[in-house]
Amino acid sequence: MLTLIRRITFSKVGVVITMAILVLIAISFGIGGNFTGMGGGLTGDSVATVGKEDITVSELRRRTDVELQNIRQQQPTVDVVQFVNSGGVENTLEGIINSTALAQFANLQGMVASKQLVDGRIASAPDFKGVDGKFSQTLYDQFLATGHMSDRQIHDQVALSALTQHIIMPTAGNPQIPGFGASQVPTGVVLPYASLELEKRGGLLGFIPTPAVGKGAPPTDAEIAAFYKRNLARYTVPERRSVRYALVTPDMLKAAATPTEAEIAAAYQKGRALYAATEKRDLAQVVVADQAAATALAAKVKAGAPIADAARAAGLEANALQAVDKAAFAKQSSPEIANAAFSAAKGAVVGPIRTGLGYAVLKVEGIQQIPAKSLEQARPELVKTLTTEKLQLVLTDLHDKIDDAIAHHATFDELIRDNKLAAAVSPPLLKTGTNPDDPASKADPAFAQAVAAGFGSEMEDDPQIAPMGPDGSFAVVKLARVVPAAARPLAQIRETVAQDFIIDRAQRASRQVAIEVTARINKGMPIAQALAETKLQLPPINPISDIERGRANAVPETDPRRAPLMLLFSMKAKSAKMLEAPGKAGWFVVYLDHVQPGNAGSVPQLLEQARSELGQATAREYALQFSEAVRRQLGVKKNAKAIADVKAGLTGRGGSN
Numbered sequence: 241m242l243t244l245i246r247r248i249t250f251s252k253v254g255v256v257i258t259m260a261i262l263v264l265i266a267i268s269f270g271i272g273g274n275f276t277g278m279g280g281g282l283t284g285d286s287v288a289t290v291g292k293e294d295i296t297v298s299e300l301r302r303r304t305d306v307e308l309q310n311i312r313q314q315q316p317t318v319d320v321v322q323f324v325n326s327g328g329v330e331n332t333l334e335g336i337i338n339s340t341a342l343a344q345f346a347n348l349q350g351m352v353a354s355k356q357l358v359d360g361r362i363a364s365a366p367d368f369k370g371v372d373g374k375f376s377q378t379l380y381d382q383f384l385a386t387g388h389m390s391d392r393q394i395h396d397q398v399a400l401s402a403l404t405q406h407i408i409m410p411t412a413g414n415p416q417i418p419g420f421g422a423s424q425v426p427t428g429v430v431l432p433y434a435s436l437e438l439e440k441r442g443g444l445l446g447f448i449p450t451p452a453v454g455k456g457a458p459p460t461d462a463e464i465a466a467f468y469k470r471n472l473a474r475y476t477v478p479e480r481r482s483v484r485y486a487l488v489t490p491d492m493l494k495a496a497a498t499p500t501e502a503e504i505a506a507a508y509q510k511g512r513a514l515y516a517a518t519e520k521r522d523l524a525q526v527v528v529a530d531q532a533a534a535t536a537l538a539a540k541v542k543a544g545a546p547i548a549d550a551a552r553a554a555g556l557e558a559n560a561l562q563a564v565d566k567a568a569f570a571k572q573s574s575p576e577i578a579n580a581a582f583s584a585a586k587g588a589v590v591g592p593i594r595t596g597l598g599y600a601v602l603k604v605e606g607i608q609q610i611p612a613k614s615l616e617q618a619r620p621e622l623v624k625t626l627t628t629e630k631l632q633l634v635l636t637d638l639h640d641k642i643d644d645a646i647a648h649h650a651t652f653d654e655l656i657r658d659n660k661l662a663a664a665v666s667p668p669l670l671k672t673g674t675n676p677d678d679p680a681s682k683a684d685p686a687f688a689q690a691v692a693a694g695f696g697s698e699m700e701d702d703p704q705i706a707p708m709g710p711d712g713s714f715a716v717v718k719l720a721r722v723v724p725a726a727a728r729p730l731a732q733i734r735e736t737v738a739q740d741f742i743i744d745r746a747q748r749a750s751r752q753v754a755i756e757v758t759a760r761i762n763k764g765m766p767i768a769q770a771l772a773e774t775k776l777q778l779p780p781i782n783p784i785s786d787i788e789r790g791r792a793n794a795v796p797e798t799d800p801r802r803a804p805l806m807l808l809f810s811m812k813a814k815s816a817k818m819l820e821a822p823g824k825a826g827w828f829v830v831y832l833d834h835v836q837p838g839n840a841g842s843v844p845q846l847l848e849q850a851r852s853e854l855g856q857a858t859a860r861e862y863a864l865q866f867s868e869a870v871r872r873q874l875g876v877k878k879n880a881k882a883i884a885d886v887k888a889g890l891t892g893r894g895g896s897n
Contacts, residue, residue, distance in 0.1 A: 287333060287882045290340040291874035300333055300886055307332045317672055319478035321725055321891050329887050337876055338867050339404060345870045346403040353399035361398050408863055425854045427847065431840060434850035438838025440786040441808045444767050448757070449826040452776045453749040459741045464734065467741040472727045475737070476891060477676050480668035480723040483694040484652055485706075486661035488642075489713040493634045499626035507622050508615050515613040522606035523561040523569070523581055526551040527598045534592035534599035542589045547603045563608060573600065635712045642716060643705060652703045652718035661716065668723045671695050686713075693717040725891050747824045754818040754827035761816035767831045784808065786836060804828045 286294035308323050323329075362368065363375045367383060370376035384391065459467075468475065490497075499507075508515065524547045528534035533554060540550040551558040561569065570578035577600055580590045586607050592599035642655055656663045666687075667675045673683030673691045683691075689706040694717065697704065703718040730737060753774050760770040771778055784805065792805040800822055807819050811832040819828040840846045 285882075287879050287886065288337055289875075289877045290337055290871075291344050293340060293344065295333070295336055295340060297882055297886060300329070300336065300883075301890075303336055304329055304332045304886070304890065319671065319725075321473060321476050321478050324887050324891050325473050329883065329890070333878075333883065337871065339400060341870045341874050341876070342404045342407050342867065343400050344874055346407055351403050351406065353402040357402055358395050358398045361402065362394065408866070425851045425858070427851075430847055430851045430854060433854065434840035434843070434846045435838045436809070437790050437846055437850075438788060438840055438843070439809070440788055440836040440838070441784075441832060441834070442786040442836075443784045443808060443833040444831040445782040445784055445804055446757070446767055446771050446829040446831070447779050447782075447821070447826055448750050448754050448771075448774070448776070448829065449779070450743065450747045450750045450824055452778060452826070453746050453753065455742050456745055456749075459738050459745075464738050464741055465730065467744065468730050468737045471740070473891070474740070475733060476725055476727045477723075478670055479725045480670055480676070481691075481694040481719060482668045482721040482723070483666050483690055484663055484718045484720045485666065485690050486656055486663045486716045487708065487713065488635070488638060488661065488715065489708075490631050490635060490711050493631060493638070494627070497627050497631035497634050499623060499630060503626055504619060504622050505615065507626055508618055515618050517612040518565055518610045519582065520563040520565050520608045520610060521561075521569075521582060521604060522608075523564060523602055524548065524558045524605055525561065525573075525600055525602045526554075526556055526558050527595060527600050528554070528556065528592065529598040531592060531594075531599050534601055538589055538591055538601045541601065541603055547589075547601070560605075577602070632712065639705065639712075639714060646702050646705070649702060652716065655703060655716050665720055666690070666694075668721065669694075687715075690715050690717045694719050743824055747826075750826050751818075751820075754829055757829050758816045758818045761829070761831060767816065767829065771829070788838070804830050808832055 285296055285298075287297055287300045288295045304323075307328060308318070308320060311318050311323065311328075362380070368375055368380045370379060384394065526534075526537060526547060528537055537550050537554055537556075540553075541547045548558045561572075564572075566578050566582045569581065574595060577590075577593050577595065580593060581602050581604065584590050584604050586604050588604050589601065590604070591601040593602075594600075638659065642659060645655055645658070650658075652663070655661070667677065669675055669691055671691065673688055675681040686708050689708065693704040693706045697719050699719055699722070701719065703716050706715045706717045707713070708715050753776065757767075757770045757774060760773070761767050768781060771781065787805060787808075789809050792802070792809065795802040795805060803819055803822075807817055807828075807830050811817055811830070813832055813835050816829055816831045819830060821828055840850070
């Protein structure tokens with residue numbers, strides 16, 4: 241709601257870090273870790289020191305991997321390069337530093353998390369509960385294996401989580417602190433912020449497209465090389481993996497699943513009742529509670545009235561049964577009724593016959609005589625059914641055979657040889673399943689599990705079985721090659737880099753134009769004149785009609801109008817600001833002409849919403865200030881070189897280690 245408050249509150253990196261800690265305390269065990277070293281100074285193997293405790297390179301790498309995996313659960317396409325470039329390593333390190341500092345502070349205060357408390361939290365964690373709702377040792381062991389953690393590490397982290405919670409929560413959530421909490425924020429403080437939601441603003445929007453400034457001279461080799469070096473991350477291909485695989489499909493096993501003549505004959509004999517001559521009838525039935533009424537209804541039908549009309553006249557409804565055989569009808573009604581219905585001629589009226597629910601009246605609407613099927617006539621149906629059944633058995637048997645061999649550490653080559661399979665090798669693929677070396681290629685959904693198996697294993701791991709489709713197909717998969725993240729050679733992408741350089745240069749030139757236009761407007765020149773003096777071919781100015789903050793905030797984030805509209809609400813009247821358009825398309829020049837104040841005094845719901853958000857902002861600020869105070873008291877040192885080496889190692893750009 242209060243965008244201005246959010247912007248102020250989240251302007252410090254530490255607030256994000258602190259809130260991440262609070263969230264992790266509430267929902268996971270992922271705070272802190274076991275750190276080695278008590279030297280009190282930075283060493284080559286430490287990325288930071290908190291007090292006298294070192295945070296090692298290996299711990300930062302482990303925690304970075306965990307953070308990346310957590311992000312991928314929400315955004316599967318995020319790769320390690322994007323994670324690193326967006327500050328993921330630094331944010332992860334800040335979280336470790338904060339949790340380590342708070343843990344040391346807890347120790348200094350003599351705080352201890354009892355074994356009973358730690359065991360209770362582990363036992364009650366949702367991730368470790370089985371289908372019966374109780375603690376599952378199997379799930380717990382799987383969690384340890386997946387996270388490459390020991391039982392001791394989990395216990396240490398849960399203890400640290402509990403201590404951190406006891407330290408932070410009273411600071412951020414104690415209602416006894418004066419002025420804290422949503423209920424304690426005075427209306428006089430809340431009203432101005434809540435009224436911002438009802439404020440209306442109007443102005444003008446100009447646009448300076450990047451292409452309007454022209455492409456300029458063709459870039460030189462030196463310019464292209466320098467641009468490539470500055471933007472190396474842009475041309476870095478994330479880690480790719482190639483897998484060896486062998487497909488097993490139902491079509492491959494059809495020969496082994498072809499039924500023999502003996503099997504066909506046996507199936508025919510077993511199902512002879514299905515192929516014997518039979519009679520099916522179309523029946524209409526009405527059940528009447530009273531015998532006299534049933535007799536009257538039967539008389540009407542015998543006199544020629546349609547049974548459906550006669551039933552409707554009596555306030556009832558006839559039940560139509562199409563192509564029903566005697567055995568099936570006997571189960572639905574009774575043997576007595578079935579015998580009567582199937583011994584009557586077509587068009588005959590049967591009943592009333594007493595049933596458990598009343599008296600049944602039936603009419604035989606039609607009779608179908610279905611001749612018996614000989615073995616030859618039934619053969620196509622029998623062959624199809626038997627082939628399907630045998631194919632599933634053969635497929636399952638082969639799957640189990642391969643699975644057992646893998647359990648006994650059979651190699652990929654042995655599996656291929658022993659089961660007469662054909663092996664293939666995939667090109668190096670991204671985790672999404674696409675091949676960056678072939679822009680026209682698309683990810684094959686059926687191959688997704690094979691790709692996942694490759695990214696979920698190491699070179700020394702045993703082969704895996706990956707499902708390939710709903711028909712039971714599967715693949716035997718073995719990681720073949722890992723291609724680390726690396727930038728493409730300039731020679732391969734020179735034209736792309738040159739084009740990017742031209743766009744970047746034009747975008748910087750259009751930015752300079754926008755700066756000059758904005759400056760002229762802020763000196764009093766009308767926006768139309770300021771844009772005209774650029775001498776560029778620009779689109780017409782768009783007026784921005786009076787709009788409330790809430791309506792502007794409701795514009796989808798994918799809509800290019802959203803950012804300029806939101807910018808209006810962080811400006812002074814009669815002023816201009818510039819804003820970059822998405823995709824280097826150009827620059828907006830936003831002019832705020834007038835402001836119409838709002839008043840939320842008569843909107844209680846808006847007041848309470850603002851009160852709640854102000855209370856939460858206060859809590860975050862308390863948590864931030866407390867964490868910063870603890871860090872300053874203990875002392876924090878960072879090893880910039882070690883941090884850079886970790887980032888370089890993750891993105892495949894080398895490092896000094």
